Amino acid sequence: MVQLTRRHLLTAAGAAAVAAGLSACDSASSSSSDVDDKRAGAMDGFKAGDQFKATEPLTFPIMMLSNQGYPYKADWPFFKELTARTNVTLESTAVPGSDYNQKRSVMVSAGDAPFIIPKTYHPDEEAFIAGGAILAVSDYAALMPHFTEKVARWNLQPNLDQFKAEDGKYYLLPGLHENAWQDYSLAVRTDVMTRLGLTAPRTFDDLTAVLREMKKAHPDVYPISDRWSTPPQPGANNLLNLIATAHDAHAGWGWTPTHWDPAAARFTYSGSTDQYRQTLEYVYQLVKEGLLDPESFTQTDDIARQKFANGKSFVISANAQTLVNEARKDIVKIPGAAVAKMILPIGPAGATLPGTSRLENGIMISKKALESKNFVAMMQFIDWLWYSDAGLMFSKWGIEGQTYSGKVDDGSFKLDPGIKWGGINPGAAKDLQVDYGFSNGVFAYGGSTAMLNSQFSDEEKTFQAEMNKRQVRPVSPPAPLSIEEREQVTLWDSALKDHVFQNTLKFALGQRPLSEWDAYVKELEGKNSTKYLDIVNKAYERYKKAHG
Structure with missing residues (x-):
C-alpha cells in the first residue's frame, strides 16, 4: 500500500471522481421519497461554500456534554450568534462529562435521545445499530455538501470505510482532519538537558541514553514519572501509546484488539504481536534501570504533577495545552526551570504517524429525527456547523471583529x-470557552491544517512542522462484523483485554519475565483470541468480496 505524506493532495480530477463516487453511493436513499416531505426550512440548492440559514425559525434538540473546564451555559454568546447566522436554536440536554457515555447509552437505547448526539467515539455507535435507534447517516451524506467535498478532497474515504457496518453503511459522522497530526508527546526539563550537555533525542534509543545521563547525575530521581494512566486499567496510558505507535503496535490509549498485517493480508491479535512484545521490552528496560517510575502506570495525575513540580522527575507526558497551562506553572518555583515538548522520538516503525488521527469523535443521529419535517434542514445545518470552513471557524474562534481578527489561511x-x-493570551480577563462558549469540544474539532495551526504558539508550530514531515501509515481495511458476530466477540473481548492489560503491567514492571511471552500468547488463545481473529478475518474477506 502507498504511504502518503501529510502534504499529499488528490489531483482535482481525482477529487472530483471520489466525490462523484461518494454521491453515487449515498444519493439513492437521500433523494428518495423518505425525505421528499421533510424539507421544511431547508435551503434549495445548498452547496459547499454556502452559508446555511433555515428559511424559517427552527429548533433542534441536541445532547450537550458539559465540560468540567467550561460548564454549559445557556446564555453563551455562541448560541445567540449561531441562531442569528442559521435561524436555528439548539435545545440542549446538558450532561456532565463524567456521566455522558452512560446517559447517552440509556437515552439512545430507550429511544429518548435528542435528534443530534455528538461526542461519540467510534466504535461506540455499533452498540446501537442492532436496536435501530440511530440512522445510517451514510444514506443521507448527499444532503451534506461540505462533508462530502472534504472527504473527497482530503482523500478520507479509506478512513471512513473503517466506520462501516456489515451492510456497507456508516452510522457516525466523524470530525474530519485534512492531515494526520500529533499533539501528545513528552515534555522535558530543558534546563536539566542544558546543564548536562544533552541534545534532544531523535529516536527512542536516544531517549534512553538521555535518561541514563539524567539518572547518573541524579541517582535519587526517576527521570520519567508519568501521568494519564487510567485505573483500574493500568495498561491504558499515553506513554505506552507513544512507545507502541513508534513500534507499529497498539497499546495504552491506542489499544485496539486487532492489528492489520499487510504482509500476511490478515488481522492479528494486537496483544500478541512481536511489535507489542518489543514495546514491552523497551518499557521494561526503562523500569529495570530506574529510568521510569513504576508508579507511572497507576498514579493519579496530581501525584505525577507533584513529582514534576518538586524536581523528583524531569520528563512527563504533555500536549500543547497542558505544557502551557500545567507543566510550566508546576515548575515555576524551581529556580531556572524550563520545560518544552520534545519532538516525538522515532522507533522501529520509522518517521511515520498513524493515519487513524485524521478522524475524530463524531455525531450520531437519532432515528426519530427522520420523522421530522425539518430533517433535510437539520442535515444541512449539521453540515455547515461541523464541516464547512465558515462553521468550523465560527465554532472554534467565534465572531470576527469581536473575539478574533484576521484569517487562518494567510497566517x-x-x-x-x-x-x-489555551496558551494564547494567558493573562487575559475573559476565557473563550468559559465566558463565550466557543472552542467547545462538542462543536470545534476537525478542519484544515491551517485552522489547526491557528490555535498554536510559534513553539508548537515548530513541533507540528517536524511532525508534518513524517509519512502517514495507511489505515487498516474494513472488517465490519454482523450483529451476531459483534455479540460473540464482545463476550470474549473483556476477558482478553483484561488479560492483556494485566500482563502488560506485569511484563513492564518485571513482575513477569518476558521469557514467558509464548506462554502468555497461549493464555490469550485459551481465552479465544484465535476464534476472535477467525471472525474478524472472515468479516474482512466477506466485506472485500462484497464491496471491493
Missing part, C-alpha cells in the same frame, strides 16, 4: 488580546 489570525484560550 494573519489573532485572538482578541482581552480573551485567553
Whole structure:
C-alpha cells in the first residue's frame, strides 16, 4: 500500500471522481421519497461554500456534554450568534462529562435521545445499530455538501470505510482532519538537558541514553514519572501509546484488539504481536534501570504533577495545552526551570504517524429525527456547523471583529488580546470557552491544517512542522462484523483485554519475565483470541468480496 505524506493532495480530477463516487453511493436513499416531505426550512440548492440559514425559525434538540473546564451555559454568546447566522436554536440536554457515555447509552437505547448526539467515539455507535435507534447517516451524506467535498478532497474515504457496518453503511459522522497530526508527546526539563550537555533525542534509543545521563547525575530521581494512566486499567496510558505507535503496535490509549498485517493480508491479535512484545521490552528496560517510575502506570495525575513540580522527575507526558497551562506553572518555583515538548522520538516503525488521527469523535443521529419535517434542514445545518470552513471557524474562534481578527489561511489570525484560550493570551480577563462558549469540544474539532495551526504558539508550530514531515501509515481495511458476530466477540473481548492489560503491567514492571511471552500468547488463545481473529478475518474477506 502507498504511504502518503501529510502534504499529499488528490489531483482535482481525482477529487472530483471520489466525490462523484461518494454521491453515487449515498444519493439513492437521500433523494428518495423518505425525505421528499421533510424539507421544511431547508435551503434549495445548498452547496459547499454556502452559508446555511433555515428559511424559517427552527429548533433542534441536541445532547450537550458539559465540560468540567467550561460548564454549559445557556446564555453563551455562541448560541445567540449561531441562531442569528442559521435561524436555528439548539435545545440542549446538558450532561456532565463524567456521566455522558452512560446517559447517552440509556437515552439512545430507550429511544429518548435528542435528534443530534455528538461526542461519540467510534466504535461506540455499533452498540446501537442492532436496536435501530440511530440512522445510517451514510444514506443521507448527499444532503451534506461540505462533508462530502472534504472527504473527497482530503482523500478520507479509506478512513471512513473503517466506520462501516456489515451492510456497507456508516452510522457516525466523524470530525474530519485534512492531515494526520500529533499533539501528545513528552515534555522535558530543558534546563536539566542544558546543564548536562544533552541534545534532544531523535529516536527512542536516544531517549534512553538521555535518561541514563539524567539518572547518573541524579541517582535519587526517576527521570520519567508519568501521568494519564487510567485505573483500574493500568495498561491504558499515553506513554505506552507513544512507545507502541513508534513500534507499529497498539497499546495504552491506542489499544485496539486487532492489528492489520499487510504482509500476511490478515488481522492479528494486537496483544500478541512481536511489535507489542518489543514495546514491552523497551518499557521494561526503562523500569529495570530506574529510568521510569513504576508508579507511572497507576498514579493519579496530581501525584505525577507533584513529582514534576518538586524536581523528583524531569520528563512527563504533555500536549500543547497542558505544557502551557500545567507543566510550566508546576515548575515555576524551581529556580531556572524550563520545560518544552520534545519532538516525538522515532522507533522501529520509522518517521511515520498513524493515519487513524485524521478522524475524530463524531455525531450520531437519532432515528426519530427522520420523522421530522425539518430533517433535510437539520442535515444541512449539521453540515455547515461541523464541516464547512465558515462553521468550523465560527465554532472554534467565534465572531470576527469581536473575539478574533484576521484569517487562518494567510497566517494573519489573532485572538482578541482581552480573551485567553489555551496558551494564547494567558493573562487575559475573559476565557473563550468559559465566558463565550466557543472552542467547545462538542462543536470545534476537525478542519484544515491551517485552522489547526491557528490555535498554536510559534513553539508548537515548530513541533507540528517536524511532525508534518513524517509519512502517514495507511489505515487498516474494513472488517465490519454482523450483529451476531459483534455479540460473540464482545463476550470474549473483556476477558482478553483484561488479560492483556494485566500482563502488560506485569511484563513492564518485571513482575513477569518476558521469557514467558509464548506462554502468555497461549493464555490469550485459551481465552479465544484465535476464534476472535477467525471472525474478524472472515468479516474482512466477506466485506472485500462484497464491496471491493
